[in-house]
Amino acid sequence: MTGGRPRLWELLERRGRALVSGIPLGWLSLFFLIPFLIVLKISFSEARLAMPPYAPLLVRTGAHTLAIHMHLENYRLLASDPLYLDSLLYSLRVAAGSTLCCLLLGYPMALAIARAHPARRHLLLMAIILPFWTSFLLRVYAWIGLLQDNGVINHLLLSLHLIHQPLVMVNTTFAVYVGIVYSYLPFMVLPLYANLEKHDATLLEAAADLGARPWRAFCRITLPLSGPGIMAGVLLVFIPAVGEFVIPSLLGPANQLMIGRVVSNEFFENRDWPTASALAIVLLLLLLAPIVLLQRYRRRELASA
Amino acid sequence: MTDSDRHIAARAADAYLQLHELGKRYGEVPAVDAVSLDIRRGEIFCLLGASGSGKTTLLRLLAGFETPDTGRVLLDDEDITAVPPYRRPLNMMFQSYALFPHLSVERNVAFGLEQEQLTRGEIMRRVGEILEVVRMGALARRKPHQLSGGQRQRVALARALVKRPKLLLLDEPLAALDRKLREHTQFELLNIQQELGVTFVVVTHDQEEAMTLATRIGVMDHGRIVQVGTPREIYQQPLTRFVAGFIGSVNLLEGRVLERQADRAQLHCDELPVPLLVPWPAGAGAPGATGAAAAGVSAAGVGAALWVALRPEQLRLSRARPEQPYNWAQGVIREVAYRGDLSVYLVRLPGGRELRATLANSGAGSAAVELTRDVPVYLCWEADSAVVGSD
Numbered sequence: 001m002t003g004g005r006p007r008l009w010e011l012l013e014r015r016g017r018a019l020v021s022g023i024p025l026g027w028l029s030l031f032f033l034i035p036f037l038i039v040l041k042i043s044f045s046e047a048r049l050a051m052p053p054y055a056p057l058l059v060r061t062g063a064h065t066l067a068i069h070m071h072l073e074n075y076r077l078l079a080s081d082p083l084y085l086d087s088l089l090y091s092l093r094v095a096a097g098s099t100l101c102c103l104l105l106g107y108p109m110a111l112a113i114a115r116a117h118p119a120r121r122h123l124l125l126m127a128i129i130l131p132f133w134t135s136f137l138l139r140v141y142a143w144i145g146l147l148q149d150n151g152v153i154n155h156l157l158l159s160l161h162l163i164h165q166p167l168v169m170v171n172t173t174f175a176v177y178v179g180i181v182y183s184y185l186p187f188m189v190l191p192l193y194a195n196l197e198k199h200d201a202t203l204l205e206a207a208a209d210l211g212a213r214p215w216r217a218f219c220r221i222t223l224p225l226s227g228p229g230i231m232a233g234v235l236l237v238f239i240p241a242v243g244e245f246v247i248p249s250l251l252g253p254a255n256q257l258m259i260g261r262v263v264s265n266e267f268f269e270n271r272d273w274p275t276a277s278a279l280a281i282v283l284l285l286l287l288l289a290p291i292v293l294l295q296r297y298r299r300r301e302l303a304s305a
Numbered sequence: 306m307t308d309s310d311r312h313i314a315a316r317a318a319d320a321y322l323q324l325h326e327l328g329k330r331y332g333e334v335p336a337v338d339a340v341s342l343d344i345r346r347g348e349i350f351c352l353l354g355a356s357g358s359g360k361t362t363l364l365r366l367l368a369g370f371e372t373p374d375t376g377r378v379l380l381d382d383e384d385i386t387a388v389p390p391y392r393r394p395l396n397m398m399f400q401s402y403a404l405f406p407h408l409s410v411e412r413n414v415a416f417g418l419e420q421e422q423l424t425r426g427e428i429m430r431r432v433g434e435i436l437e438v439v440r441m442g443a444l445a446r447r448k449p450h451q452l453s454g455g456q457r458q459r460v461a462l463a464r465a466l467v468k469r470p471k472l473l474l475l476d477e478p479l480a481a482l483d484r485k486l487r488e489h490t491q492f493e494l495l496n497i498q499q500e501l502g503v504t505f506v507v508v509t510h511d512q513e514e515a516m517t518l519a520t521r522i523g524v525m526d527h528g529r530i531v532q533v534g535t536p537r538e539i540y541q542q543p544l545t546r547f548v549a550g551f552i553g554s555v556n557l558l559e560g561r562v563l564e565r566q567a568d569r570a571q572l573h574c575d576e577l578p579v580p581l582l583v584p585w586p587a588g589a590g591a592p593g594a595t596g597a598a599a600a601g602v603s604a605a606g607v608g609a610a611l612w613v614a615l616r617p618e619q620l621r622l623s624r625a626r627p628e629q630p631y632n633w634a635q636g637v638i639r640e641v642a643y644r645g646d647l648s649v650y651l652v653r654l655p656g657g658r659e660l661r662a663t664l665a666n667s668g669a670g671s672a673a674v675e676l677t678r679d680v681p682v683y684l685c686w687e688a689d690s691a692v693v694g695s696d
Contacts, residue, residue, distance in 0.1 A: 206403035210417035
């Protein structure tokens with residue numbers, strides 16, 4: 001058949017747009033939307049010692065009747081037991097703190113890379129991305145080696161006679177900060193760099209020409225223009241940091257749990273799937289707020305650009 | 306007092322901005338090469354040159370964005386060579402305008418005043434005033450991306466002028482505008498300059514723009530200023546072959562000196578059937594000898610090679626053979642370009658060289674009717690209309 005190929009081509013051309021956006025849409029519904037609905041369903045059912053460990057949502061009560069059992073107890077439990085609220089606030093606090101640290105560390109780094117000589121920029125960007133070549137878990141374990149009582153840092157400080165007793169750093173909130181800031185710094189630097197790299201250098205010359213010292217020019221021109229980059233970096237660090245599970249488990253204090261650890265405990269240790277699901281849903285709704293905010297901000301940016 | 310100080314003091318009489326032996330290299334290449342220049346208060350000085358001639362680097366040295374390797378810059382007798390850009394009492398209008406995209410027109414213009422110790426009311430008053438001058442008052446709350454090219458240009462001008470600078474630097478101020486708007490804006494710039502009495506230094510590659518705007522022009526080539534003069538001087542008395550060729554269109558002939566008279570000389574040119582008679586400058590140092598080129602010419606003896614520049618509008622075309630025994634050529638019209646007010650003729654000489662002549666089109670039944678393609682013609686000109694040089 002000679003006409004086969006062109007006809008296929010024609011089809012692709014006409015349907016190309018739908019196809020291209022259809023693939024990620026299909027992927028997301030398969031691996032995000034459907035699992036989300038399942039979790040939502042479980043969050044409304046009653047826990048049971050069975051397999052699966054929760055009661056069905058739909059129950060046949062008669063020959064022709066189907067009842068929906070919406071069990072709201074799980075959500076009530078979240079509100080009544082201070083453990084959940086406490087660990088949620090702790091998570092938000094740690095995430096916000098480490099996001100701020102990432103921003104304060106990452107902004108000067110991104111700015112330095114953006115203003116470096118083009119030939120050196122790629123090298124510096126490589127240095128930012130390089131840690132990804134090693135396993136995440138391995139890198140967090142390495143921090144235990146650095147931070148523990150007889151670890152590298154304490155050893156160094158002791159031998160320099162700066163301290164007389166080893167500092168307790170591992171299994172503290174401080175170690176969680178260190179771990180999160182270290183692991184998520186690239187996610188702050190990269191979007192900031194992408195933004196700063198596009199800035200027009202003559203704007204700063206214009207500011208200087210109009211009498212603004214370098215610091216003022218930075219505050220009035222560079223900083224406001226990098227708003228979208230800051231926004232993207234902050235969300236990319238903050239959102240996963242709130243639910244972070246591995247870092248606080250390995251480096252964090254045993255008596256103060258972050259919300260990701262609580263969800264995991266409910267699932268695997270208590271086998272209380274409904275409570276864990278309810279917790280996951282609440283967390284998701286909480287984190288949805290800043291994303292919606294970002295979208296609105298982006299749309300405004302687009303409208304004015 | 307060093308020699309250089311004494312030199313500067315001697316030139317300071319009417320100079321407002323003085324550049325003294327200013328130099329800047331990028332690697333081995335000198336971008337600006339020992340430029341000395343005096344610019345007077347209230348004048349519009351145009352730095353004219355092709356791209357890569359160093360004119361933009363020179364402007365950036367004046368603004369303070371680049372540090373010179375050698376030399377000094379004095380503004381109103383104050384050495385500003387080492388003063389950072391944010392403390393120089395001058396402002397610049399950028400070629401790209403460099404408007405702050407996140408600020409409204411009003412806030413853009415206010416930016417410079419906010420760096421000074423001024424009250425909010427004073428700032429608003431001055432911003433309002435200058436926006437009226439550039440006729441942008443109605444659009445004060447727009448963002449730069451909501452403006453046309455011409456409107457952006459006016460905002461950039463207002464932003465630079467609102468600081469009441471002693472000196473305004475303009476980098477290709479009209480390059481981003483279309484032709485019609487450019488002409489209009491040129492005259493507007495002149496009006497504003499006269500109204501506010503600010504000294505302008507304008508960088509441009511457009512000779513027409515320089516001719517219209519400038520009180521004086523400095524022609525730049527390879528990082529050096531090759532000639533400074535009024536537009537008329539630059540056009541009528543180019544000192545070098547480069548200036549003659551760069552400004553306007555010109556016919557350049559080469560000849561050798563046959564015979565020298567008091568204020569004339571006869572030259573032999575291979576492409577002409579008769580000798581070239583050209584004006585001869587008086588000896589070096591005498592009045593009328595202007596600059597290096599003239600000095601070089603007056604020193605040239607019999608047999609020396611010189612260039613002769615003839616402007617197209619100074620050539621006359623005729624069907625009949627001229628009676629004068631010098632300064633004419635014979636050829637065939639190759640091309641006629643009708644330009645409304647005038648026509649441009651390309652005439653090919655027997656040797657293959659083409660000369661350009663322009664004739665004003667006056668009235669309907671002018672001689673131009675019979676001057677068409679492939680018609681043999683004579684070209685002739687007056688001795689005084691030629692310019693000679695030796696470089």
